[in-house]
């Protein structure tokens with residue numbers, strides 16, 4: 001006999017991971033299960049906007065890849081629309097000069113790249129494309145309802161030992177072995193890792209490839225703000241949003257109406273100054289587990305659930321409306337400075353990772369730097385900028401606003417991804433960020449956790465951790 005569906009499920013965290021999990025849990029478990037989504041801050045989590053003089057700008061997760069199929073589907077199915085992300089010209093600054101500068105002419109760019117770096121740029125493109133090609137297999141597995149019990153097994157199913165090897169070695173090691181030159185790594189690859197992950201080529205090769213994919217053409221964002229996906233997913237999942245801080249989760253035995261004792265989880269949470277608790281059959285934790293970010297205590301588990309000491313990289317997003325001092329980066333005045341983004345090399349004297357022109361979340365255009373005009377620039381830096389630092393970068397500015405993040409894991413390969421299954425019916429989504437942190441990765445983790453919870457609840461072991469899925473599904477329609 002099929003097992004009765006669970007009565008209540010808790011999801012902790014209303015970022016893209018938690019809200020996509022709630023959406024897929026509803027699809028799998030049906031209309032009767034009660035789903036509570038706990039959120040201590042704002043729905044969206046690391047998808048957020050900041051207001052600059054009446055207009056909203058992305059301050060967290062901003063760009064989405066054209067092949068991020070879950071994000072694409074959410075936008076379509078939830079009645080949202082997409083806008084193209086700014087794709088202005090990019091330069092690379094090393095603290096003294098621009099070591100690389102894009103031109104608006106495709107052919108000139110090609111000649112420049114070949115002149116400086118031979119065919120390494122083309123080889124890099126092919127390397128990323130091959131990794132993305134294999135990455136796309138996850139969509140086929142998930143559309144056939146297959147789930148994975150660990151991030152390592154998921155990665156292995158995409159491309160075997162080579163794929164897992166990418167995760168276990170640094171990007172530097174992988175690219176050096178593949179024959180890429182020091183100059184190319186320092187001047188092109190490191191600046192991309194700095195803008196996207198605030199780190200160097202010491203990150204793992206998989207997140208390195210994801211980061212390079214973040215420079216592909218056709219990047220997009222959600223009109224009105226990426227965080228709208230989270231609120232729409234919550235609505236569509238018909239979950240109950242609990243605005244509160246989860247403090248602890250404890251396994252308890254409860255006698256249900258049927259008279260049989262069953263294992264449940266007691267979730268203790270705080271709303272304002274009040275403490276409450278509730279019981280759940282299944283719990284999904286959709287926030288990084290560490291003291292600084294979530295501080296959830298797992299009580300009385302046998303064996304105990306390990307303490308998480310996952311270090312997340314501090315990062316500050318600063319939005320400034322002002323007139324850029326282009327002479328910081330080149331001898332040219334602003335009316336001859338056509339770069340929309342300046343990336344930086346790994347120079348300890350530099351106090352920013354990147355600076356780029358941005359558009360409001362409602363707009364679908366490419367801002368161009370113009371002389372005597374104040375534009376909104378987004379700066380990523382490891383620490384908050386001082387007024388003196390801002391005045392080095394801008395001739396003048398009207399408005400500045402900042403948001404501090406613990407943004408993404410500090411990657412130190414080789415490392416083990418935290419388990420997805422923490423206990424019998426207790427799941428953890430954010431271990432996937434140790435492979436790579438991106439919106440689509442959290443959406444994949446949300447879907448995977450919903451499938452895993454469903455199959456484990458119903459004893460469908462044949463739908464979990466299947467080997468050779470790619471070969472097996474090749475012949476299926």
Ligand SMILES: Cc1cc2nc3c(=O)[nH]c(=O)nc-3n(C[C@H](O)[C@H](O)[C@H](O)COP(=O)(O)OP(=O)(O)OC[C@H]3O[C@@H](n4cnc5c(N)ncnc54)[C@H](O)[C@@H]3O)c2cc1C
Pocket residue numbers: 012013014015016017018038039040041042043044045046047059060061062063064244245246247286287288293294295296315317405406407408430437438439440442
């Ligand atoms: C500055 C920045 C730029 C980025 N740019 C991009 C980009 O361009 N493209 C891209 O794809 N990705 C980008 N990312 C990464 C992307 O934003 C994240 O990978 C993704 O949003 C993570 O989503 P999540 O739901 O897993 O976690 P989160 O968004 O962190 O959600 C977790 C939620 O849980 C809540 N929570 C935590 N503890 C508790 C508790 N005890 N009780 C209740 N609630 C709790 C938090 O408040 C939070 O809302 C960027 C990230 C940052 C910070």
Ligand SMILES: CC(C)=CCC/C(C)=C/CC/C(C)=C/CSC[C@H](N)C(=O)O
Pocket residue numbers: 060061062063064065068132135195196197210211213214356378437438440441
């Ligand atoms: C998950 C896959 C296959 C692809 C995602 C590619 C992608 C969009 C990578 C970007 C990841 C990231 C963390 C970017 C941070 S900064 C983004 C942007 N440059 C900005 O200026 O805000």
